[in-house]
Every structure is written in structure tokens, then in C-alpha cells.
Amino acid sequence: MEFPRIVKIKQRFNGPLVEDIDTEIANQFSRLELARQVKPGMRIAITAGSRGIANIAAIIRASVNELKKLGAEPFIVPTMGSHGGATAEGQVEVLNSLGITEDFCGAPILSSMDVVQVGETPGGMPVHIDKNAYEADSILLMGRVKVHTDFKSPIGIESGLMKMAAIGLGKHKQALLIHTHGVRGIRDIMPEVAKVLFEKAKILCGVAIIENAFEQTAILEAIPTASIPEREKELLAESAALMPKLPLEDIDVLVVDEIGKNYSGTGMDTNIIGRIRILGVQEPVSPRIKYIVASNVSEESHGNALGIGLADLTTRRLFDQIDHQTMNENVITSTFLHRAMIPIVLENDREAIRAAMRGNWGVEPEKTRFMRIPNTLHLEYIYVSEALLPELSGLDHIEIIGEPQEMEFDEKGYFPQWNH
Numbered sequence: 114m115e116f117p118r119i120v121k122i123k124q125r126f127n128g129p130l131v132e133d134i135d136t137e138i139a140n141q142f143s144r145l146e147l148a149r150q151v152k153p154g155m156r157i158a159i160t161a162g163s164r165g166i167a168n169i170a171a172i173i174r175a176s177v178n179e180l181k182k183l184g185a186e187p188f189i190v191p192t193m194g195s196h197g198g199a200t201a202e203g204q205v206e207v208l209n210s211l212g213i214t215e216d217f218c219g220a221p222i223l224s225s226m227d228v229v230q231v232g233e234t235p236g237g238m239p240v241h242i243d244k245n246a247y248e249a250d251s252i253l254l255m256g257r258v259k260v261h262t263d264f265k266s267p268i269g270i271e272s273g274l275m276k277m278a279a280i281g282l283g284k285h286k287q288a289l290l291i292h293t294h295g296v297r298g299i300r301d302i303m304p305e306v307a308k309v310l311f312e313k314a315k316i317l318c319g320v321a322i323i324e325n326a327f328e329q330t331a332i333l334e335a336i337p338t339a340s341i342p343e344r345e346k347e348l349l350a351e352s353a354a355l356m357p358k359l360p361l362e363d364i365d366v367l368v369v370d371e372i373g374k375n376y377s378g379t380g381m382d383t384n385i386i387g388r389i390r391i392l393g394v395q396e397p398v399s400p401r402i403k404y405i406v407a408s409n410v411s412e413e414s415h416g417n418a419l420g421i422g423l424a425d426l427t428t429r430r431l432f433d434q435i436d437h438q439t440m441n442e443n444v445i446t447s448t449f450l451h452r453a454m455i456p457i458v459l460e461n462d463r464e465a466i467r468a469a470m471r472g473n474w475g476v477e478p479e480k481t482r483f484m485r486i487p488n489t490l491h492l493e494y495i496y497v498s499e500a501l502l503p504e505l506s507g508l509d510h511i512e513i514i515g516e517p518q519e520m521e522f523d524e525k526g527y528f529p530q531w532n533h
Contacts, residue, residue, distance in 0.1 A: 117498035118517035128325030138175035141335035153184030158246040163193035165375030170212035192281030194288030195446040231313040234305040262383040269346030275307035326357035357492040365482040373411030380420015382489040404469035422454035461526030
């Protein structure tokens with residue numbers, strides 16, 4: 114036996130679900146009584162980031178429609194730091210790839226890398242804001258609240274509205290300033306930058322998005338600007354409780370079919386794979402994965418293979434698609450250089466798995482603890498090796514589908530396209 118036999122399993126997750134985006138946004142805006150704040154003719158900037166957030170285009174469109182009902186003139190501002198190659202055109206391209214277009218959302222996209230300084234933090238860092246947003250009458254801050262992939266915050270502020278305000282609205286210039294300080298920058302200074310923006314910029318409110326384990330919209334909540342710091346802490350805890358995870362903690366070989374910015378800002382979610390790889394930051398205690406194979410990069414990433422450095426092996430297919438300029442711009446801005454380092458490049462999935470098993474000292478093929486996932490965001494269906502079945506069969510949330518079979522590869526040595 115050259116490779117272990119594998120079988121598909123299904124994980125069952127529970128969580129809330131927003132079924133009607135338009136109605137929920139209308140209800141949230143009504144709850145905050147935005148009609149008292151929004152006057153006819155007001156130009157309102159709506160932030161739009163680079164993450165692959167479920168229903169993000171529909172959420173923005175619903176917000177546009179509600180603001181128009183109040184007589185406002187909304188427009189969309191890319192808020193993604195250095196992403197999109199740190200260019201105005203590149204950031205529009207990123208939004209369009211996420212379905213955020215002028216036609217669909219019903220509002221113009223005003224993209225510029227120009228910023229205006231509005232103040233500085235208590236520690237002396239200059240605070241900047243997108244020029245188009247600054248010149249608007251008000252700003253609707255929108256973003257997903259989720260555990261961060263680089264750090265754990267002692268104050269409960271990680272990836273969310275405050276990060277969108279600080280690094281998103283601050284564009285490339287603010288991203289560079291914050292990331293220059295490494296983890297301390299995004300963990301400790303980022304919230305200070307956001308608080309300055311809350312004081313100096315005309316932010317109407319925040320719209321927090323939380324997703325469930327199926328990457329579905331679980332919670333939409335409009336938050337008064339002054340309440341964002343405290344409420345975001347509470348929403349972060351709710352988001353963490355809904356996150357998916359791998360069903361077991363000890364794995365010999367994990368194959369990730371696709372890495373990509375639409376799955377995680379780090380290409381692979383560090384909370385899922387148990388790897389951070391930032392200088393001076395302690396690695397998570399679980400899961401414990403000996404070897405990770407990154408097989409492909411998503412089309413939505415446009416060649417930005419940031420996160421490939423979290424893997425041990427990759428394939429010729431992925432390597433040939435890398436846009437080094439875009440990836441390097443992103444990783445150098447972040448200062449977390451290890452995440453763009455190129456691992457061992459093998460010809461295909463088959464050879465990468467063979468090399469990983471070769472390094473799995475003293476473990477027979479049939480005893481290899483193997484998993485294959487489509488990406489780190491979608492973990493409902495997973496392929497696992499036969500050796501894991503005794504542990505998995507005792508878990509209430511796991512359904513074993515079919516019988517163990519030999520691994521199958523196509524004529525180029527890659528796994529067939531994922532089929533749920």
C-alpha cells in the first residue's frame with residue numbers, strides 16, 4: 114500500500130442564520146433610528162474590504178437601498194490596506210471579484226490611495242483616513258467580526274470594525290505604519306488608531322457581520338459608533354463559538370486543496386491549522402499537524418499566494434500561478450515575511466503526499482493520520498484516512514459517508530476537483 118485509503122466524512126455544525134438580508138438590514142437601521150441622522154442629499158461612504166465575506170455584495174446593496182430611501186447618496190470605498198497591489202485600480206478589481214460592482218450594489222465605487230491625516234494616537238502615531246471617505250458627509254463602517262489569524266487580543270479586539278477603521282480606511286499608508294510594529298502594531302496600536310478615527314471622522318455607525326461554520330451570515334448588527342469598542346468584544350466571543358474546526362487534533366499529513374485571500378487573510382486560517390509563524394509569537398498548542406500540503410491557489414486571490422509559507426510542501430501548479438509582486442507587497446507590508454516563503458515544490462499532489470509520508474518517520478502508510486480539506490473556511494466535508502475512523506466514529510457530530518477507497522489522482526497527478 115503506497116497511500117492510505119480515504120473516506121469522506123461530514124461534520125454537523127449548529128448556529129444562527131440570517132435568511133433575509135434586505136429585511137434584516139432594514140430592521141437594524143430602523144433600530145438605530147438612522148432616519149434622525151441621515152438627511153436628504155448626504156453623501157455617505159460605505160466601506161468594503163477584501164475578505165470573502167458571505168453575502169457581502171448583498172449586504173452592501175441592502176445598505177445602499179436603505180440609505181437611498183432616507184434621501185442619501187451612498188458610494189462605496191475600498192477599505193483594504195495594501196491589498197489589490199496597493200493600487201486604486203487593483204482594489205476595485207478585488208471588489209469586483211467579490212461581486213461588489215457598481216451595477217449590482219447600485220452605488221459608485223470611488224477608489225483612491227490618497228489619505229488625509231486627522232490626528233494621532235496617544236503614542237504619537239499619525240492617523241489617516243481615505244480621502245473620499247473623509248470628504249463624505251458620513252461613513253458607514255462595515256466589516257466581519259472574527260478571531261484574528263496573527264494574535265490573540267487581551268482586550269477582545271481582533272478582526273472587525275475597529276480593524277476596518279484603522280487599517281482599512283487608513284489605506285496603504287496606515288497599514289504600513291501599523292504593521293511596522295509587527296504584532297504589537299495590530300494588537301495594541303490598531304485599536305488606538307480606530308478610537309482616534311471614531312472621534313475625528315464622521316462615522317454614522319458600524320455594521321458588524323458574523324458568520325456561522327457554514328460561511329453563512331449568522332448575525333447582522335448595526336452598532337452606534339460610540340458602542341463599537343465594547344460591543345465588538347462581545348461579538349468576537351460569539352464569532353469564536355461559531356467557528357468550524359478540524360475534527361481531530363493530531364494529524365500527520367493535511368492537504369489543503371486551495372489557499373487564498375477569499376478564505377482567510379493569511380491564505381490559510383491560522384486558527385484552523387494551528388500555525389502562526391510570526392517571529393516571537395508562540396505557536397498554538399493544537400491542532401498538531403506534521404506536514405501541510407498547499408495544492409492550489411484560488412482564482413479570487415489573483416496570484417496572491419500569501420500563506421504558502423504556512424505549508425511544508427506545495428505543487429508546481431500553485432507555484433506557477435504566484436504573482437510575486439502582489440504577494441510580496443502584501444507580506445512586506447504586514448512584516449510577517451515567513452508567510453510568503455516558498456516551501457518544497459513538488460510536481461503534483463501525489464508527489465507532495467509521497468514526500469510528506471516519507472518524512473513521517475516510522476509510520477506505515479495504512480496508519481497515516483491523513484486529512485484533505487477544500488480550504489480552511491469550508492470544513493463540512495473532509496476526506497480522512499482509514500486510520501482515523503475509530504476516533505471519528507465515536508463523535509456525535511460526525512457522519513461517515515461511504516466506505517474507504519484508494520486515493521485517486523487525475524492524469525497530471527492531482528486530486529479530482531472537490532465534489533460535495
